[in-house]
Amino acid sequence: MKYAFPILTQDGKEFADSKALNGLLKGESGGHYLLGGHSKWHGGIHISEQTAPWCKDKHPVRCIADGKVVAFRMMPDYLSSTFQGQKLKFSNCFCLVQHAYCETNPDTKEKNEFTFYSLYMHLLPWDHYQKRDKLVLKTGRNVRNSVPHLHPTTEQAASDKLLPALTLPAGTEFDRVAGVPLKRGSLGKTDYDFVLVKVLSSGKQSDGVLATQGCEVWLAMEEAAVTTIMPKLPNWLYDQVAAELTQAMAGRADPVPGETGQLPKAGAHSISLPAGTRITFDAHRLEFQLIGGQPRKMARCTFEMPVQEGLAGQCGQAWVCVEDTFIKVLNQSASNLGKLYPLPSPVPIAAGDTIGYLGLVETPTSLVERDAKKSIHQVHLEVFSQDTRLAEVLANKAQTKGGASYAKVPAGLPLARKDNASFTPTETLSQEVLLDSPKQAKDNADIDWIEVTTGLFVQQSKVDMLSQHDWLKIGFQQVDGSGSDGHLAPEAPSPFFLKLAKTIDPKREGELTSADVHKILQDKAKAETIRKLIVKHPSEWYETSTSPSYQWLEKMMAEVGLPEFNKLVEHEKQRIDSLEWMQSAKELKLGPDLWHFSPLSIIQKSENKAEIITLEMLLAANLQKNEGHCREILLYMNKYAYAYGLDDRKAIAHFLSQIGHESQFLAVDEDLNYSAPRMRQIFGCIKGPKEYNKLQDDCNLGRLREKLWTEESTYARNAKSLGSYVYANRNGNGSEASGDGYKYRGRGLIQITGKVQYELFTKTHNEKVPSDIKNFLENPDDVATNLSYAVESAFFYWFTKQNLHAKAKTGNVMDITRIVNGGDNGYADRALRYSKVSEVMGIS
Known part of the structure; x- marks a missing residue:
């Protein structure tokens, strides 16, 4: 199975490792695993604009592993609730992906396998997605109310100089105005395509050039100054898709069954489809098929080949790889908006594919003040399973190997110092520690050693060498909290929260108060231990506000006894009812008690190969x-x-x-x-004087490039x-x-x-x-x-x-x-x- 981190870095790159991403998400003020706001159980994590603002519109939240979209709810717009006279927007949009974990022991053919799900809650509603390409300035750039002349006369050039222009800063965003053709114009001695754009960022007015948000101006297109942001749309929403092949592709016959437990193999090549071929397909009928041993996203397409010289266009049906790289989508429709939709046929999705963007959630911050609210764009990411095979996987029943390696070092082992290929014992003893991807070395007798701390080693034979598949041995623990209402009451912690706290901090003695438990669950020093807890608990998306699990709300209303607080609770109950989906999606047969994972802990590392280059x-x-x-x-x-x-x-x-x-x-x-002399030195001629008329005999005309002399101003700088x-x-x-x-x-x-x-x-x-x-x-x-x-x-x-x-x-x-x-x-x-x-x- 292929995995991916749920978000990219600000510049659109992959995070180096989970530590780097966890380091970023430490900056989230709330929405952490195990305990959320209002002292409530929280089965996932929040990714918000607080730490990843680029996920609002530039780089989307991504699928964390290969799988199938099995349900979604995508509303056209935000829902709203009213408290103290103000409307508060929130998103109940979500996508649910089912994943099949399977690792095989190559020697015994035994398998570790179970089904798990990733849930992406509070996604951006559909009407707020970027549907067209967006232009963004890489550097400061002038915009104009009109296009200068192309190859102007002296009079036209003088007139163009009087045209007002305003320099907008790097990062300014534009929408291209639909239906307006490009215009060609000249700036100095360079010709440009000018495009009419609408300013999306706030701007200002200067010398008659209007650059406020929403105005339309002309922008000179230059690769070095303007970049295009393509819309990243969640393709799993669409039913019927019309597209065009961007390169020649093979049309294939029906797939053939793969080996037991493996994907089907793509069918034989049946027809060659040239670039420009029009295809239509049902995006809810995609499947992964193996081509050359690699999984490819395939669809059974109806195709219409273009008419080529000497060849008539053909129509027919074939299986085609419809990954984004190979097609240009011409039209697609999402016909299941505005409702909870368990898919009749799950849609394959690959690790790293677009899920969506952060949705807005507004919450009241005062019981009495109007317009007192907190507004934040966020996504709740959750991973859970109800598969009974989970225990066998955690225990690595199949004894699978590979992936990341670990060394579990016991306390009390004598450590040795390395000197070339010799190891000299020291008086220092080891502490109990789990080493991630430990460094190894050999001595003169070809004995393997493990570096425990900088410069100090222990014989490998004395430690327990593990792989990422030895879940329990590398520190994962299960805590069963079935039936808990998930509320950490201020007066006394429930047995569930006490169990959690004692699992995280087993050396803590004496009775624990709710304040103690709260502190332990939020302890950043114990973050790794918390991330390795797999907790069985009722899902917060299963019950409505009338269920017994929300009786603590009624108790709080009685204790506080304020009308304003009662109104707030009623407001929250409305939202709870709007967010429920799991019980309503009966086809999925989920819940209510599920095993929850810290989302990043499920992402497995790739095969841990030794470094070729250090x-x-x-x-x-x-x-x-x-x-x-x-x-x-x-x-x-x-x-x-x-x-x-x-x-x-x-x-x-x-x-x-x-x-x-x-x-x-x-x-x-x-x-x-380059300057004129430098460009001629590099590109003009290999030898001889610089003057063009003296180079005819000295240089091969193919290398002379006479225009560097005769049209110097065109090419210099x-x-x-x-x-x-x-x-x-x-x-x-x-x-x-x-x-x-x-x-x-x-x-x-x-x-x-x-x-x-x-x-x-x-x-x-x-x-x-x-x-x-x-x-x-x-x-x-x-x-x-x-x-x-x-x-x-x-x-x-x-x-x-x-x-x-x-x-x-x-x-x-x-x-x-x-x-x-x-x-x-x-x-x-x-x-x-x-x-x-x-x-x-x-x-x-």
Whole structure:
């Protein structure tokens, strides 16, 4: 099963690990696992704008594991309730995903398997989703009330200079005005497409240019200044979808059954469907099928092929992969809005797929004041199971291995200090500890040792080596709280909360008050213990306000005895009734007592492979510079070392030293913003004087590029024009007018350049990492802006450049430098870096 974190970082990247995400979510003021507001049981966690504001509209909440959407409730708009005369908005929208956990022991074929669910509550209502592309300024940019002339005359240029313009700051957002065509205009000597946009961010008025929120202005489109945010819509809502293939695809026959417990295999290739083929399919009838051993989201489609020269269009039906990478959706409808909807046929969803955005929840903050409210965008994420096989999985009955590794070290073991390959005993004794991904070493006798703390080791044979599948042994515990009303009463804690507190803090002696229990349940120092509790408890989404589990509300009303408080309780009861869904969705056969997991604890780590490239090797190759960045790229270095097969030690040393020299391990985007003399020096001619008329005899005209002299102002300090010209008609690029030269300029740790290279990189990446299908021809900037792909581009270069990897296994620094550089430029620096890496690796 594939897993994913529920959100991305602010810049749209994956979190490095669960510790990084947990660190972020510590900043949430409420909504923590086990205890929520009003001293109530809380079976999930909140992700809100307090810690992740980008999940309001930019980066959606994502599905945490492969599974099937089995129910949802998506309202068109927010519900509202009234308290003290003010209307308070809230969302009861949710999505429920069912997951099938299954791990097999390859030797015995025994399985650990159970069914669990992930619930995403308080999602953004449907009418508030971004339905069209949104434009966002990367840098400050001028907007105008009219478009300047294209290639203006002297009089027109003078008139254009008088047109008012206002610079809006980076981050300003726009909606493109539908139905208005682009207009072409010139700014200075550069031509641009101007688009009419509506300002979404608050702005200001200056020199007659209106830039307040909601106004319409003309914006010059430039790749370096404007980015497009595509709407991330929850596709599981849709029934009938009409789409167009964005690239040629195979249409397939009906799937064939897979092996027992496995997904079906995709059927045989039945027809080749060209790009532009129109397809329609039922999005509630999707299924995962295996293609080349990888699960793909497939649908039985009705297709209509386009008419091509010499070929008539065809119509028919076939199974097609309908993942977002391969289709452009033309039309889709969501026909089950505004109701609780258990799906008749569950819709497959992959880990990382869009669930939705944070929904608004408004709550009163005063019993008497009007307009006293708290407003926050949030999602409640919850994971639960009622599968009776859970106990066997937690005990790892099948004895499955793999994934993250742990070492459980008992107290009292003598620790030894490492000196090269020798281990000298010390007087220090171990404390009981569980080590996550422990570092290992061997001594001269080939005995394995585990590092317990910095520089101190214990023999591996004396500790209990575990995997992530040994749930109970690595600290997970079950607490049965069946039948509890979930309220931590102030006068005395219930048996359920006492049991929770004593499980978290077993050394605590004496009677515990409710204040003690509250403190223990919120203790950040015990956060890891709390996250490992699996608690059986009635779901807060099962009962309505009239059930016995809410009698504590009636008791509080009687104790407080204030009319205003009674009104607040009645208000909360209305909301409780609006949020219930579990009992009403009888088809799902859920509840009321469920085993709840801390949501991030269910996310399993991938196979824990040994590092091919270490931090010490990276730092040596980078001459001990920029340690923070080296740590950041280390994960990607090892990911692609495995994917591409970089496993020869001498080749690794050459690889790292060459990248260290070429880019210092930084993601490079070729800078073509040169002055006139510099652009001619680099691109004008290899030798000879600079004057154009004296170069005819000295230079090959193909390299001369005479326009750098005759049309200097067009290309100097104009990266787009220069790149389009000097790289035109090379490496698969089209003519200068096509803009391919600039679009496919050099990017990456070792730069890949040219359309044919981006095309080959796309093909290679999709073969090496089939779980992450990309199209770098369509999105070449990803090679520079996404650190993962920037790192991968270096591996791609290394394995496709003149048999470079094979030669690096035996060649010297000069041999490799001449392949990488075409000469001996920078040889001394490359050799120094190679010697430093070799020293760390212990090779010559």
